[in-house]
Amino acid sequence: MILTETLVSAPLRLDLAWSDGKLRNISLSWSAPGDAPRPVTQMGRELAKALDRYVAGERVDWPGLPIELEGMPRFKRRVLEELIRVPAGQVVSYGGLAAACGSPGAARAVGQVMANNRWPLIYPCHRVLASGGGLGGFGPGLEMKKWLLTLEGAL
Template sequence: MITADKREYYQALIDKNTEYEGVFYVGVKTTGVFCRPTCPARKPKFENCEFFENAQQALLASYRPCKRCRPLSHPNQVSELVQKLVEAVEDNPEKRWKDKDFRELSVDASTARRQFKKRFGMTFVEYARARRMGLAMKQIREGEAVIDAQLSTGYESSSGFRDAFSRIMGAAPTMLGYNNILKAAWLDTKLGPMIAIADEESLYLLEFVDRRGLEREVERLRQKTKSAIIPGQTEPIQSIKSELDQYFDGKLTEFKTPLFFLGSPFQRGVWEQLRKIPYGQTISYSGLAAAVGKPSAFRAAANANGANQLAIIIPCHRVINTNGELGGYAGGLTRKKWLINHEAKAIIEHNSAE
Protein backbone atom coordinates (compact mmCIF):
# COMPACT_ATOMS: atom_id res chain seq x y z
CA MET A 1 0.00 0.00 0.00
CA ILE A 2 1.43 3.38 -1.00
CA THR A 3 1.89 6.13 1.56
CA ALA A 4 -0.85 8.26 0.01
CA ASP A 5 -3.40 5.50 0.62
CA LYS A 6 -2.21 5.08 4.20
CA ARG A 7 -2.64 8.80 4.86
CA GLU A 8 -6.08 8.77 3.30
CA TYR A 9 -7.13 5.78 5.39
CA TYR A 10 -5.68 7.30 8.55
CA GLN A 11 -7.71 10.48 7.99
CA ALA A 12 -10.81 8.35 7.47
CA LEU A 13 -10.03 6.63 10.77
CA ILE A 14 -9.70 9.97 12.56
CA ASP A 15 -12.97 11.20 11.00
CA LYS A 16 -14.75 7.87 11.63
CA ASN A 17 -15.82 8.10 8.00
CA THR A 18 -18.55 5.54 7.34
CA GLU A 19 -17.82 5.63 3.59
CA TYR A 20 -14.72 3.54 4.28
CA GLU A 21 -16.55 0.70 6.02
CA GLY A 22 -15.44 -2.50 4.31
CA VAL A 23 -12.70 -0.69 2.37
CA PHE A 24 -9.97 -1.23 4.97
CA TYR A 25 -9.17 -2.42 8.47
CA VAL A 26 -6.53 -0.94 10.73
CA GLY A 27 -4.18 -2.91 12.96
CA VAL A 28 -2.89 -1.06 16.02
CA LYS A 29 0.66 -2.11 16.84
CA THR A 30 0.54 -0.91 20.46
CA THR A 31 -2.57 -2.92 21.41
CA GLY A 32 -2.43 -5.84 18.98
CA VAL A 33 -6.06 -5.37 17.88
CA PHE A 34 -7.54 -4.53 14.50
CA CYS A 35 -10.52 -2.25 13.99
CA ARG A 36 -13.00 -0.98 11.45
CA PRO A 37 -12.66 2.67 10.25
CA THR A 38 -15.47 3.88 12.53
CA CYS A 39 -14.15 2.40 15.77
CA PRO A 40 -15.05 4.67 18.73
CA ALA A 41 -11.83 3.88 20.60
CA ARG A 42 -9.08 6.45 21.11
CA LYS A 43 -7.16 6.89 17.86
CA PRO A 44 -3.58 5.59 17.60
CA LYS A 45 -0.70 7.54 16.13
CA PHE A 46 -0.14 7.12 12.40
CA GLU A 47 3.15 5.29 12.90
CA ASN A 48 1.39 2.70 15.07
CA CYS A 49 -1.10 1.77 12.34
CA GLU A 50 -1.06 -1.00 9.74
CA PHE A 51 -3.76 -1.03 7.09
CA PHE A 52 -5.34 -4.14 5.58
CA GLU A 53 -7.75 -4.77 2.74
CA ASN A 54 -9.66 -7.47 4.59
CA ALA A 55 -10.00 -9.09 8.00
CA GLN A 56 -8.09 -12.22 7.05
CA GLN A 57 -4.97 -10.20 6.28
CA ALA A 58 -5.19 -8.58 9.72
CA LEU A 59 -5.61 -11.97 11.39
CA LEU A 60 -2.63 -13.42 9.57
CA ALA A 61 -0.57 -10.43 10.69
CA SER A 62 -1.33 -11.59 14.29
CA TYR A 63 -3.92 -8.93 15.19
CA ARG A 64 -7.04 -9.90 17.17
CA PRO A 65 -10.48 -8.33 16.58
CA CYS A 66 -11.33 -5.25 18.62
CA LYS A 67 -14.05 -5.83 21.22
CA ARG A 68 -15.44 -2.30 20.84
CA CYS A 69 -16.04 -2.02 17.10
CA ARG A 70 -16.22 -5.78 16.42
CA PRO A 71 -14.57 -5.71 12.97
CA LEU A 72 -15.80 -9.22 12.17
CA SER A 73 -19.38 -8.06 12.53
CA HIS A 74 -21.13 -6.25 9.70
CA PRO A 75 -22.60 -2.85 10.67
CA ASN A 76 -26.00 -4.55 10.36
CA GLN A 77 -24.80 -7.10 12.94
CA VAL A 78 -24.13 -10.78 12.44
CA SER A 79 -25.92 -13.83 13.71
CA GLU A 80 -25.56 -15.04 17.27
CA LEU A 81 -23.92 -18.20 15.93
CA VAL A 82 -21.11 -16.24 14.29
CA GLN A 83 -20.65 -14.10 17.41
CA LYS A 84 -20.49 -17.23 19.57
CA LEU A 85 -17.80 -18.82 17.38
CA VAL A 86 -15.68 -15.66 17.17
CA GLU A 87 -15.77 -15.36 20.95
CA ALA A 88 -14.90 -19.05 21.30
CA VAL A 89 -11.80 -18.58 19.15
CA GLU A 90 -10.70 -15.57 21.18
CA ASP A 91 -11.13 -17.56 24.41
CA ASN A 92 -8.70 -20.15 23.02
CA PRO A 93 -7.12 -18.89 19.76
CA GLU A 94 -4.59 -21.75 19.64
CA LYS A 95 -7.28 -24.41 19.54
CA ARG A 96 -7.53 -26.74 16.54
CA TRP A 97 -11.25 -27.21 15.90
CA LYS A 98 -12.78 -30.65 15.41
CA ASP A 99 -16.35 -31.87 14.92
CA LYS A 100 -16.79 -32.60 18.63
CA ASP A 101 -15.97 -28.95 19.46
CA PHE A 102 -18.92 -27.78 17.37
CA ARG A 103 -21.19 -30.34 19.02
CA GLU A 104 -20.15 -29.12 22.47
CA LEU A 105 -21.32 -25.63 21.48
CA SER A 106 -24.51 -27.02 19.95
CA VAL A 107 -23.41 -25.64 16.59
CA ASP A 108 -23.78 -27.37 13.24
CA ALA A 109 -20.36 -27.31 11.50
CA SER A 110 -21.82 -26.97 7.99
CA THR A 111 -24.00 -24.05 9.10
CA ALA A 112 -20.98 -22.34 10.65
CA ARG A 113 -19.08 -22.82 7.40
CA ARG A 114 -21.85 -21.27 5.29
CA GLN A 115 -22.45 -18.30 7.56
CA PHE A 116 -18.75 -17.42 7.87
CA LYS A 117 -18.24 -17.83 4.12
CA LYS A 118 -21.18 -15.58 3.31
CA ARG A 119 -20.21 -12.88 5.80
CA PHE A 120 -16.41 -12.83 5.65
CA GLY A 121 -15.46 -14.66 2.47
CA MET A 122 -13.74 -17.44 4.45
CA THR A 123 -14.98 -20.47 6.33
CA PHE A 124 -14.87 -20.70 10.10
CA VAL A 125 -12.06 -23.25 9.98
CA GLU A 126 -10.07 -20.88 7.70
CA TYR A 127 -10.70 -18.06 10.19
CA ALA A 128 -9.57 -20.17 13.16
CA ARG A 129 -6.49 -21.36 11.26
CA ALA A 130 -5.60 -17.81 10.22
CA ARG A 131 -5.91 -16.63 13.82
CA ARG A 132 -3.73 -19.52 15.06
CA MET A 133 -1.11 -19.08 12.38
CA GLY A 134 -1.07 -15.32 12.98
CA LEU A 135 -0.16 -15.98 16.60
CA ALA A 136 2.62 -18.31 15.51
CA MET A 137 4.00 -15.71 13.12
CA LYS A 138 3.91 -13.12 15.90
CA GLN A 139 5.91 -15.44 18.16
CA ILE A 140 8.51 -15.94 15.44
CA ARG A 141 8.74 -12.18 14.83
CA GLU A 142 9.29 -11.65 18.56
CA GLY A 143 12.28 -13.95 18.51
CA GLU A 144 10.90 -17.30 19.58
CA ALA A 145 12.29 -20.36 17.87
CA VAL A 146 10.23 -21.88 15.10
CA ILE A 147 9.89 -25.08 17.11
CA ASP A 148 8.42 -23.13 20.06
CA ALA A 149 5.88 -21.37 17.84
CA GLN A 150 5.06 -24.68 16.22
CA LEU A 151 4.38 -26.45 19.52
CA SER A 152 2.51 -23.59 21.16
CA THR A 153 0.05 -23.48 18.26
CA GLY A 154 -0.72 -27.17 18.46
CA TYR A 155 1.53 -28.67 15.79
CA GLU A 156 3.40 -31.72 17.00
CA SER A 157 5.57 -32.02 13.89
CA SER A 158 7.53 -29.44 11.94
CA SER A 159 6.10 -30.79 8.70
CA GLY A 160 2.59 -30.19 10.03
CA PHE A 161 3.46 -26.62 10.96
CA ARG A 162 5.05 -25.99 7.56
CA ASP A 163 2.10 -27.54 5.77
CA ALA A 164 -0.31 -25.36 7.74
CA PHE A 165 1.74 -22.29 6.90
CA SER A 166 1.67 -23.31 3.25
CA ARG A 167 -2.08 -23.86 3.29
CA ILE A 168 -2.79 -20.23 4.13
CA MET A 169 -1.40 -19.35 0.72
CA GLY A 170 -4.09 -21.00 -1.33
CA ALA A 171 -6.47 -23.84 -1.84
CA ALA A 172 -5.97 -26.59 -4.37
CA PRO A 173 -6.08 -25.25 -7.94
CA THR A 174 -9.03 -27.48 -8.78
CA MET A 175 -11.04 -25.61 -6.14
CA LEU A 176 -9.98 -22.16 -7.23
CA GLY A 177 -10.36 -22.64 -10.96
CA TYR A 178 -7.03 -20.96 -11.70
CA ASN A 179 -4.99 -21.96 -14.72
CA ASN A 180 -1.69 -20.73 -13.26
CA ILE A 181 -0.02 -22.59 -10.44
CA LEU A 182 2.82 -21.30 -8.27
CA LYS A 183 4.49 -23.55 -5.75
CA ALA A 184 5.83 -22.59 -2.35
CA ALA A 185 8.53 -24.23 -0.27
CA TRP A 186 10.03 -23.65 3.17
CA LEU A 187 13.83 -23.21 3.11
CA ASP A 188 15.95 -23.46 6.24
CA THR A 189 18.91 -21.04 6.14
CA LYS A 190 21.63 -19.87 8.48
CA LEU A 191 19.66 -16.68 9.17
CA GLY A 192 16.36 -18.41 9.75
CA PRO A 193 13.62 -19.98 7.64
CA MET A 194 12.67 -18.44 4.30
CA ILE A 195 9.82 -19.08 1.92
CA ALA A 196 10.35 -19.42 -1.83
CA ILE A 197 7.55 -19.18 -4.41
CA ALA A 198 8.10 -20.07 -8.06
CA ASP A 199 6.60 -21.60 -11.16
CA GLU A 200 8.42 -24.10 -13.32
CA GLU A 201 10.57 -21.39 -14.94
CA SER A 202 11.22 -18.50 -12.52
CA LEU A 203 11.40 -17.50 -8.86
CA TYR A 204 8.76 -14.95 -7.84
CA LEU A 205 9.36 -14.46 -4.13
CA LEU A 206 12.03 -15.22 -1.55
CA GLU A 207 11.44 -13.81 1.92
CA PHE A 208 12.25 -14.53 5.54
CA VAL A 209 9.26 -16.19 7.17
CA ASP A 210 9.16 -13.64 9.99
CA ARG A 211 8.97 -10.60 7.74
CA ARG A 212 6.03 -8.49 8.84
CA GLY A 213 3.35 -8.36 6.19
CA LEU A 214 4.57 -11.49 4.41
CA GLU A 215 1.04 -12.89 4.25
CA ARG A 216 -0.14 -9.75 2.41
CA GLU A 217 2.80 -10.01 0.01
CA VAL A 218 1.80 -13.55 -0.81
CA GLU A 219 -1.83 -12.51 -1.29
CA ARG A 220 -0.85 -9.66 -3.65
CA LEU A 221 1.33 -12.06 -5.60
CA ARG A 222 -1.54 -14.48 -5.94
CA GLN A 223 -3.90 -11.74 -7.11
CA LYS A 224 -1.49 -10.15 -9.58
CA THR A 225 -0.57 -13.45 -11.19
CA LYS A 226 -4.10 -14.87 -10.89
CA SER A 227 -2.52 -18.03 -9.60
CA ALA A 228 -3.13 -20.73 -7.05
CA ILE A 229 -0.20 -21.05 -4.64
CA ILE A 230 0.28 -24.53 -3.25
CA PRO A 231 3.06 -26.38 -1.43
CA GLY A 232 5.58 -28.01 -3.74
CA GLN A 233 8.93 -27.94 -5.50
CA THR A 234 10.04 -26.58 -8.86
CA GLU A 235 13.42 -26.33 -10.56
CA PRO A 236 13.86 -22.63 -9.59
CA ILE A 237 13.12 -23.48 -5.94
CA GLN A 238 15.64 -26.32 -5.97
CA SER A 239 18.12 -24.00 -7.69
CA ILE A 240 17.79 -21.18 -5.16
CA LYS A 241 18.03 -23.64 -2.26
CA SER A 242 21.37 -24.88 -3.59
CA GLU A 243 22.61 -21.37 -4.32
CA LEU A 244 21.64 -20.09 -0.87
CA ASP A 245 23.58 -22.93 0.74
CA GLN A 246 26.65 -21.91 -1.30
CA TYR A 247 26.08 -18.21 -0.54
CA PHE A 248 25.95 -18.76 3.21
CA ASP A 249 29.09 -20.88 2.97
CA GLY A 250 30.86 -17.92 1.33
CA LYS A 251 31.29 -19.81 -1.93
CA LEU A 252 28.82 -17.96 -4.18
CA THR A 253 28.82 -14.27 -5.12
CA GLU A 254 26.29 -14.19 -7.97
CA PHE A 255 22.89 -15.89 -8.20
CA LYS A 256 21.89 -17.52 -11.47
CA THR A 257 18.37 -18.68 -10.60
CA PRO A 258 15.93 -17.12 -13.14
CA LEU A 259 13.72 -14.42 -11.63
CA PHE A 260 10.30 -12.96 -12.39
CA PHE A 261 9.78 -9.30 -11.43
CA LEU A 262 6.37 -7.99 -10.39
CA GLY A 263 6.51 -4.21 -10.08
CA SER A 264 6.26 -0.86 -11.82
CA PRO A 265 8.83 0.10 -14.48
CA PHE A 266 10.57 2.33 -11.91
CA GLN A 267 10.68 -0.45 -9.32
CA ARG A 268 12.05 -2.92 -11.83
CA GLY A 269 14.70 -0.35 -12.81
CA VAL A 270 15.74 0.00 -9.17
CA TRP A 271 15.86 -3.77 -8.71
CA GLU A 272 18.00 -4.22 -11.81
CA GLN A 273 20.37 -1.57 -10.46
CA LEU A 274 20.53 -3.34 -7.12
CA ARG A 275 21.75 -6.45 -8.88
CA LYS A 276 24.63 -4.43 -10.30
CA ILE A 277 26.00 -3.52 -6.85
CA PRO A 278 29.17 -5.61 -6.54
CA TYR A 279 29.21 -8.38 -3.96
CA GLY A 280 30.71 -7.10 -0.71
CA GLN A 281 30.12 -3.42 -1.51
CA THR A 282 27.44 -0.95 -0.46
CA ILE A 283 25.76 2.11 -1.96
CA SER A 284 23.69 4.93 -0.43
CA TYR A 285 20.01 5.47 -1.13
CA SER A 286 20.83 8.73 -2.91
CA GLY A 287 23.52 6.92 -4.89
CA LEU A 288 20.96 4.32 -5.90
CA ALA A 289 18.58 7.05 -7.09
CA ALA A 290 21.35 8.64 -9.14
CA ALA A 291 22.24 5.26 -10.66
CA VAL A 292 18.70 4.86 -12.03
CA GLY A 293 18.78 8.38 -13.48
CA LYS A 294 16.51 9.96 -10.84
CA PRO A 295 18.94 11.70 -8.43
CA SER A 296 16.18 13.63 -6.65
CA ALA A 297 13.97 10.58 -6.19
CA PHE A 298 15.93 8.94 -3.38
CA ARG A 299 12.78 8.40 -1.30
CA ALA A 300 11.07 6.67 -4.21
CA ALA A 301 14.21 4.59 -4.71
CA ALA A 302 14.18 3.68 -1.02
CA ASN A 303 10.51 2.65 -1.27
CA ALA A 304 11.27 0.50 -4.32
CA ASN A 305 14.14 -0.99 -2.37
CA GLY A 306 11.74 -1.90 0.44
CA ALA A 307 9.23 -3.38 -2.02
CA ASN A 308 11.76 -5.96 -3.17
CA GLN A 309 10.29 -9.45 -2.79
CA LEU A 310 13.47 -11.35 -3.58
CA ALA A 311 15.60 -10.99 -0.46
CA ILE A 312 19.36 -11.54 -0.75
CA ILE A 313 19.16 -12.30 -4.50
CA ILE A 314 18.22 -8.69 -5.24
CA PRO A 315 20.67 -7.32 -2.65
CA CYS A 316 18.72 -4.49 -1.04
CA HIS A 317 20.83 -5.20 2.06
CA ARG A 318 23.73 -3.49 0.26
CA VAL A 319 21.97 -0.09 0.38
CA ILE A 320 22.77 2.04 3.44
CA ASN A 321 22.43 5.65 4.57
CA THR A 322 24.84 8.29 3.32
CA ASN A 323 26.25 8.68 6.84
CA GLY A 324 27.15 5.01 6.95
CA GLU A 325 24.26 3.89 9.16
CA LEU A 326 22.41 0.79 8.08
CA GLY A 327 19.05 2.38 7.29
CA GLY A 328 16.13 -0.02 7.03
CA TYR A 329 15.70 -3.65 6.07
CA ALA A 330 12.49 -5.67 5.96
CA GLY A 331 14.26 -8.77 7.24
CA GLY A 332 15.60 -6.89 10.27
CA LEU A 333 18.73 -4.80 10.81
CA THR A 334 20.53 -7.65 12.54
CA ARG A 335 20.27 -9.70 9.37
CA LYS A 336 21.28 -6.74 7.23
CA LYS A 337 24.42 -6.19 9.27
CA TRP A 338 25.21 -9.91 9.17
CA LEU A 339 24.83 -10.07 5.37
CA ILE A 340 27.08 -7.05 4.81
CA ASN A 341 29.74 -8.42 7.16
CA HIS A 342 29.42 -11.91 5.68
CA GLU A 343 30.13 -10.65 2.17
CA ALA A 344 33.00 -8.42 3.29
CA LYS A 345 34.57 -11.31 5.20
CA ALA A 346 34.20 -13.67 2.23
CA ILE A 347 36.05 -11.21 -0.02
CA ILE A 348 38.89 -10.82 2.49
CA GLU A 349 39.22 -14.60 2.79
CA HIS A 350 39.16 -15.01 -1.00
CA ASN A 351 41.82 -12.33 -1.51
CA SER A 352 44.08 -13.76 1.17
CA ALA A 353 43.85 -17.21 -0.43
CA GLU A 354 45.12 -15.93 -3.79
Protein backbone atom coordinates in the same frame (compact mmCIF):
# COMPACT_ATOMS: atom_id res chain seq x y z
CA MET B 1 -2.33 -21.87 -7.83
CA ILE B 2 0.56 -20.89 -5.58
CA LEU B 3 3.36 -23.39 -5.01
CA THR B 4 5.56 -22.83 -1.98
CA GLU B 5 8.88 -24.28 -1.00
CA THR B 6 11.28 -23.67 1.85
CA LEU B 7 15.05 -23.44 1.67
CA VAL B 8 17.12 -23.56 4.85
CA SER B 9 20.81 -22.95 5.24
CA ALA B 10 21.31 -22.00 8.87
CA PRO B 11 21.02 -19.35 9.98
CA LEU B 12 18.86 -18.31 6.99
CA ARG B 13 15.48 -19.47 5.76
CA LEU B 14 13.91 -18.60 2.42
CA ASP B 15 10.26 -19.28 1.73
CA LEU B 16 9.57 -19.13 -2.00
CA ALA B 17 6.17 -18.58 -3.59
CA TRP B 18 5.70 -19.54 -7.24
CA SER B 19 2.73 -18.84 -9.49
CA ASP B 20 2.38 -19.60 -13.19
CA GLY B 21 6.03 -20.61 -13.36
CA LYS B 22 7.23 -17.26 -11.99
CA LEU B 23 8.87 -16.57 -8.64
CA ARG B 24 6.37 -14.19 -7.05
CA ASN B 25 8.23 -13.53 -3.82
CA ILE B 26 10.86 -14.66 -1.36
CA SER B 27 10.39 -14.32 2.37
CA LEU B 28 13.76 -14.06 4.13
CA SER B 29 14.00 -14.88 7.83
CA TRP B 30 16.22 -16.48 10.43
CA SER B 31 15.95 -20.25 10.51
CA ALA B 32 14.63 -21.90 13.65
CA PRO B 33 15.66 -25.18 15.27
CA GLY B 34 13.96 -27.99 13.43
CA ASP B 35 13.50 -26.02 10.19
CA ALA B 36 14.07 -28.35 7.29
CA PRO B 37 14.51 -27.48 3.64
CA ARG B 38 11.65 -28.54 1.40
CA PRO B 39 12.71 -27.69 -2.15
CA VAL B 40 10.14 -28.82 -4.67
CA THR B 41 11.18 -27.32 -7.99
CA GLN B 42 14.41 -27.66 -9.96
CA MET B 43 14.92 -23.89 -9.59
CA GLY B 44 14.39 -24.25 -5.84
CA ARG B 45 17.05 -26.95 -5.67
CA GLU B 46 19.49 -24.75 -7.61
CA LEU B 47 18.73 -21.79 -5.36
CA ALA B 48 19.23 -24.03 -2.28
CA LYS B 49 22.73 -24.96 -3.49
CA ALA B 50 23.55 -21.29 -4.08
CA LEU B 51 22.19 -20.40 -0.63
CA ASP B 52 24.44 -23.02 0.98
CA ARG B 53 27.47 -21.53 -0.78
CA TYR B 54 26.39 -18.00 0.16
CA VAL B 55 26.02 -18.85 3.87
CA ALA B 56 29.44 -20.55 3.73
CA GLY B 57 30.85 -17.16 2.74
CA GLU B 58 31.44 -17.93 -0.93
CA ARG B 59 30.67 -15.42 -3.66
CA VAL B 60 27.72 -16.73 -5.61
CA ASP B 61 25.90 -15.90 -8.76
CA TRP B 62 22.28 -16.57 -7.99
CA PRO B 63 20.64 -18.78 -10.61
CA GLY B 64 18.65 -17.03 -13.31
CA LEU B 65 15.19 -17.14 -11.82
CA PRO B 66 11.97 -16.50 -13.72
CA ILE B 67 11.07 -13.17 -12.13
CA GLU B 68 8.54 -11.07 -13.98
CA LEU B 69 9.61 -7.43 -14.14
CA GLU B 70 7.47 -6.52 -17.14
CA GLY B 71 4.45 -4.50 -16.14
CA MET B 72 6.38 -3.12 -13.16
CA PRO B 73 6.62 0.68 -13.08
CA ARG B 74 9.66 1.79 -15.09
CA PHE B 75 11.39 3.51 -12.15
CA LYS B 76 11.04 0.47 -9.89
CA ARG B 77 12.34 -1.85 -12.59
CA ARG B 78 15.30 0.48 -13.25
CA VAL B 79 16.15 0.57 -9.53
CA LEU B 80 16.14 -3.24 -9.33
CA GLU B 81 18.25 -3.49 -12.49
CA GLU B 82 20.85 -1.12 -10.99
CA LEU B 83 20.66 -2.80 -7.59
CA ILE B 84 21.59 -6.20 -8.99
CA ARG B 85 24.84 -4.65 -10.25
CA VAL B 86 26.02 -3.87 -6.70
CA PRO B 87 28.43 -6.74 -5.98
CA ALA B 88 28.77 -8.58 -2.70
CA GLY B 89 31.17 -6.79 -0.41
CA GLN B 90 30.09 -3.37 -1.65
CA VAL B 91 27.30 -1.02 -0.63
CA VAL B 92 25.53 1.95 -2.16
CA SER B 93 23.47 4.71 -0.60
CA TYR B 94 19.82 5.27 -1.42
CA GLY B 95 20.87 8.56 -3.05
CA GLY B 96 23.71 6.88 -4.95
CA LEU B 97 21.34 4.26 -6.31
CA ALA B 98 18.87 6.98 -7.30
CA ALA B 99 21.63 8.83 -9.16
CA ALA B 100 22.72 5.61 -10.91
CA CYS B 101 19.14 5.27 -12.13
CA GLY B 102 19.24 8.77 -13.60
CA SER B 103 17.03 10.21 -10.89
CA PRO B 104 19.24 12.17 -8.48
CA GLY B 105 17.18 13.38 -5.58
CA ALA B 106 14.92 10.31 -5.61
CA ALA B 107 16.49 8.65 -2.57
CA ARG B 108 13.14 8.34 -0.78
CA ALA B 109 11.59 6.70 -3.84
CA VAL B 110 14.49 4.24 -3.94
CA GLY B 111 13.84 3.55 -0.25
CA GLN B 112 10.25 2.65 -1.10
CA VAL B 113 11.42 0.25 -3.81
CA MET B 114 13.77 -1.38 -1.30
CA ALA B 115 10.99 -1.60 1.33
CA ASN B 116 8.78 -3.40 -1.20
CA ASN B 117 11.45 -5.66 -2.70
CA ARG B 118 9.84 -9.09 -3.07
CA TRP B 119 13.09 -10.89 -3.89
CA PRO B 120 15.67 -10.22 -1.13
CA LEU B 121 19.16 -11.61 -1.71
CA ILE B 122 18.43 -11.96 -5.44
CA TYR B 123 17.90 -8.19 -5.59
CA PRO B 124 20.27 -7.38 -2.71
CA CYS B 125 18.44 -4.53 -0.95
CA HIS B 126 20.55 -5.19 2.15
CA ARG B 127 23.46 -3.55 0.29
CA VAL B 128 21.69 -0.16 0.27
CA LEU B 129 22.60 2.13 3.14
CA ALA B 130 21.44 5.50 4.38
CA SER B 131 23.53 8.57 3.66
CA GLY B 132 26.47 8.73 6.03
CA GLY B 133 26.71 4.94 6.12
CA GLY B 134 23.82 4.22 8.51
CA LEU B 135 22.08 0.92 7.96
CA GLY B 136 18.73 2.47 7.04
CA GLY B 137 15.91 -0.07 7.07
CA PHE B 138 15.47 -3.72 6.16
CA GLY B 139 12.27 -5.76 6.30
CA PRO B 140 13.76 -8.83 8.01
CA GLY B 141 15.43 -6.55 10.57
CA LEU B 142 18.60 -4.58 11.00
CA GLU B 143 20.33 -7.44 12.83
CA MET B 144 19.97 -9.56 9.69
CA LYS B 145 21.09 -6.71 7.43
CA LYS B 146 24.23 -6.30 9.51
CA TRP B 147 24.82 -10.08 9.48
CA LEU B 148 24.47 -10.25 5.67
CA LEU B 149 26.80 -7.30 5.11
CA THR B 150 29.35 -8.78 7.53
CA LEU B 151 29.15 -12.15 5.75
CA GLU B 152 29.79 -10.40 2.43
CA GLY B 153 32.72 -8.41 3.85
CA ALA B 154 31.07 -5.01 3.49
CA LEU B 155 31.19 -4.28 7.24
